[in-house]
Amino acid sequence: MSELTEQIKKIESQIEKALWDLELNNQLEEALVIYQDAEVKLFQLPINDENPAYKEQQRVLSYCLMRQGNLLRQLKKPDEALALTSEKLQQHDFPEMISRWRGP
Numbered sequence: 001m002s003e004l005t006e007q008i009k010k011i012e013s014q015i016e017k018a019l020w021d022l023e024l025n026n027q028l029e030e031a032l033v034i035y036q037d038a039e040v041k042l043f044q045l046p047i048n049d050e051n052p053a054y055k056e057q058q059r060v061l062s063y064c065l066m067r068q069g070n071l072l073r074q075l076k077k078p079d080e081a082l083a084l085t086s087e088k089l090q091q092h093d094f095p096e097m098i099s100r101w102r103g104p
Contacts, residue, residue: 004046004047011041012060014037015038015067018034019031032071036068038064039061069084
């Protein structure tokens with residue numbers, strides 16, 4: 001396992017720990033802070049779409065953003081949840097990314 005993949009796994013574990021220890025115990029604001037921290041860490045990894053770890057980073061990032069959106073809705077902040085989704089969709093060219101993942 002590459003060093004980048006190990007870092008991604010550690011970040012995913014951070015997300016899982018926040019889910020089980022905080023979110024499921026109704027400590028939503030605390031869990032949200034951890035999810036946001038995980039998002040920053042994932043974006044800071046030196047990965048581009050040519051890197052073999054890219055798919056894994058994107059998978060964990062998607063999971064992280066889903067957790068954030070879910071918490072924002074639970075916290076009665078649907079506008080922030082929508083803004084989070086819109087912002088992330090604009091940052092990426094998802095149709096191009098999907099075609100690359102599927103291959104020729």
